[in-house]
Amino acid sequence: MAEDKIKVATSDGGILEVDLYIAKQWQPVKLIYEVLDSTNVPENPIDLDAISTETLKKIIEWSNHHKQDEADSADNSENDRNHGEISPWDKTFFNIKQEMIFEIIVAADHLGMTELLDMGCKTVANMIKGKTPEEVRQTFNIPNDLPPLQTAQPITSNENQ
Amino acid sequence: MELRRFTMSNPTAAFSIIAHEAWGHRLSVGENDDDTNFGDGHNKTQRLRNRIKRDFNSLPEKVLLSVFSYLPHLQLLRCARVCRLWRGLSQNSKLWKQVFLRPEHHGLHVKNLDQFVPLIGHRFALSLQFIELPMELITSDVLHELANKCPNLKYLTLDFSTAMQLHDFNDLNMFPCNLKALCICLSEVIFLEGFMRRIYTYLSSLEVLQIIGTIEKSTEAEEEVYETINISKIKVQTPNLRVINLYGIFFIDDNHIETIASGCIHLECFALNFCTRVKGTSFKNLLQRCRKLQCLLLQNTGTSIEDNYMLAADWATSSVSELDISSTDLSEQCLLDVFARMPKLTYLAVPNCDGFTDQVLDLLIDQGKLSHIRAIDLSDTVNLNFEVVATFIKRHGRQLRGISYYGNPKVSEQFWTNAIKNMKNVKIVVIGTSFGWFKKISTRIHIDQILESCAQECQNLERLEIQWDQETLRWNENSSKFIDHIRIRCVKLNSLVLSDGEYYELVRSNFERADRQRVVRTATSDQTSIVSLLKYYNDLRFN
Numbered sequence: 001m002a003e004d005k006i007k008v009a010t011s012d013g014g015i016l017e018v019d020l021y022i023a024k025q026w027q028p029v030k031l032i033y034e035v036l037d038s039t040n041v042p043e044n045p046i047d048l049d050a051i052s053t054e055t056l057k058k059i060i061e062w063s064n065h066h067k068q069d070e071a072d073s074a075d076n077s078e079n080d081r082n083h084g085e086i087s088p089w090d091k092t093f094f095n096i097k098q099e100m101i102f103e104i105i106v107a108a109d110h111l112g113m114t115e116l117l118d119m120g121c122k123t124v125a126n127m128i129k130g131k132t133p134e135e136v137r138q139t140f141n142i143p144n145d146l147p148p149l150q151t152a153q154p155i156t157s158n159e160n161q
Numbered sequence: 162m163e164l165r166r167f168t169m170s171n172p173t174a175a176f177s178i179i180a181h182e183a184w185g186h187r188l189s190v191g192e193n194d195d196d197t198n199f200g201d202g203h204n205k206t207q208r209l210r211n212r213i214k215r216d217f218n219s220l221p222e223k224v225l226l227s228v229f230s231y232l233p234h235l236q237l238l239r240c241a242r243v244c245r246l247w248r249g250l251s252q253n254s255k256l257w258k259q260v261f262l263r264p265e266h267h268g269l270h271v272k273n274l275d276q277f278v279p280l281i282g283h284r285f286a287l288s289l290q291f292i293e294l295p296m297e298l299i300t301s302d303v304l305h306e307l308a309n310k311c312p313n314l315k316y317l318t319l320d321f322s323t324a325m326q327l328h329d330f331n332d333l334n335m336f337p338c339n340l341k342a343l344c345i346c347l348s349e350v351i352f353l354e355g356f357m358r359r360i361y362t363y364l365s366s367l368e369v370l371q372i373i374g375t376i377e378k379s380t381e382a383e384e385e386v387y388e389t390i391n392i393s394k395i396k397v398q399t400p401n402l403r404v405i406n407l408y409g410i411f412f413i414d415d416n417h418i419e420t421i422a423s424g425c426i427h428l429e430c431f432a433l434n435f436c437t438r439v440k441g442t443s444f445k446n447l448l449q450r451c452r453k454l455q456c457l458l459l460q461n462t463g464t465s466i467e468d469n470y471m472l473a474a475d476w477a478t479s480s481v482s483e484l485d486i487s488s489t490d491l492s493e494q495c496l497l498d499v500f501a502r503m504p505k506l507t508y509l510a511v512p513n514c515d516g517f518t519d520q521v522l523d524l525l526i527d528q529g530k531l532s533h534i535r536a537i538d539l540s541d542t543v544n545l546n547f548e549v550v551a552t553f554i555k556r557h558g559r560q561l562r563g564i565s566y567y568g569n570p571k572v573s574e575q576f577w578t579n580a581i582k583n584m585k586n587v588k589i590v591v592i593g594t595s596f597g598w599f600k601k602i603s604t605r606i607h608i609d610q611i612l613e614s615c616a617q618e619c620q621n622l623e624r625l626e627i628q629w630d631q632e633t634l635r636w637n638e639n640s641s642k643f644i645d646h647i648r649i650r651c652v653k654l655n656s657l658v659l660s661d662g663e664y665y666e667l668v669r670s671n672f673e674r675a676d677r678q679r680v681v682r683t684a685t686s687d688q689t690s691i692v693s694l695l696k697y698y699n700d701l702r703f704n
Contacts, residue, residue: 087652088675088676091676098216098217099215099216102215102216102217102220103215105220105224106215106220106221106224109221109223109224117224117227118227121224121227121228121230121231122231124217124228125228125229125231125232126231128228128232128236128240129232129233129236130236131239132239133239133240133242133243136239136240136243137243137244140216140217140218141216142217142218142243142244142247143244144243144244145244145245146242146243146244146245146248
């Protein structure tokens, strides 16, 4: 079977060619194939609304690298969600601008790519861990809209003990 | 602008709106504000996507919750102080499925009981599945709330260990009734009957019962031993128990085991670690009545378990496949007899068993009792020679997931470099001998070769502990090459425990430079064990 490719359209007017194998893992594409009930490659590019070209390219890059994981994960009996470390490759992959990480996460959610979504969320969580509220606000540029008066919290950490 | 009220009901949706409006994000273009869908922020943000630079707070709620789900609760509490949106999110009950409230066990510290009680219904509510309560929070109010507001609560820990006095529970008339697992930490000084008698009738759904004794708090009881909880009364109400863990309880003896055996016919796993009064007279009946028993843990029951009683039990017709007799005093004769009759074992732990000799291991191998073995602990067995262990590993190493064999001073790196070749699938490995000066280890150990061997053969390695002291180890100048190898090849390695010293520092800095922190630890703070390979490990965990 030759390398089937399929065309997809992005939100900023770009058209990309993607391996069918990768594209079929995406929710919108899966739906189209189910609805059309045909194994032929559709003529017109599939519209991936609200995912930019740059984001989609990154997603394809990730999919290409992790193609191998599908085969390897047969022996993965335990799924330790919180202890699974982010692999070195993934760390490098996510070493990009914040906005891009968020775009990727949202796109992964939209496309139904749970592993990429998990990795992205873990990456962002790591950006939050260990920071004080002020540090978090600075990292993500979040304005403080809380009332200045803080009443005693019923649950507090035990860090002041 | 009108003051928005902070309400506990559906805080998240309310705050999404506030946050968006605060930053001038128009919620919709040409659409009514009434046309809002509180449950799913997705629609709005999709429309926003094309016109707004993506920032954290504009991510869909589901995604934000996913990010937050990777944060420990301590961090979550800090997040509540970042902004209103985050405060709302951090209180979302989906993030509070498991709640740990014992500060001495990495939990949160609740300072105000009155403010805490309403939180149960508002924040934890239907999502709550697991909660640990310290003594101060074990009150009728709290338990009533849990019973009424948290129908999905399955795992409850009640820690009475610091209690000096029992509250008055006469007004306790509700208790979570769908519990699957209950863990009670006993107190040294108080009798729990005043509490227990109010809850017996709610325990019928229990499948896992853990009662944690006071062994870690007090020394061997010279004084009177008090039966602070009534095992028989519990047993009457809990016919569905599959797993019972009685840990370090001084008053437990064979009578209790007999009682349990007569009621809990579905018992699959029975742990009596550190219950030092057990002699074994009840084992015969235990095996006879509990036909589904697969796992029996008798670690450190001390010198009390006697040969005769072990021999009297009918092992041949039992289903026992996981056995732990660490630090018991059973003789070689007894073990030979018992093991000859035992079914095939998947888990065997015999550290500190003087009776476990070459002959015993040979018998186990020859009679095929270890043909399904997954995890084995042969540490500190003074009468077991390493040659037999080498034979065992050659024969069964391929199927091993965990091995612990430390404490034999005659074992060299040669032994291990050979053995490791046969253990391609191993996940947990504990080797070496500490206290080298005391055990008079004559030759030094070339650690590089062991690391290299692991790197080559054991890509599934997750936990490795090497107990040789600094003084016993020898490593080359180019040792970092071997450390690199193991670090790169063993990607699943998440714990490498070494004896404190120069070599430990060397390895640790190597891993840290490669951004794999927390992997390398010292033996003073960490201990590796094969215990996690038990089938019922998750049910047996506490503290």
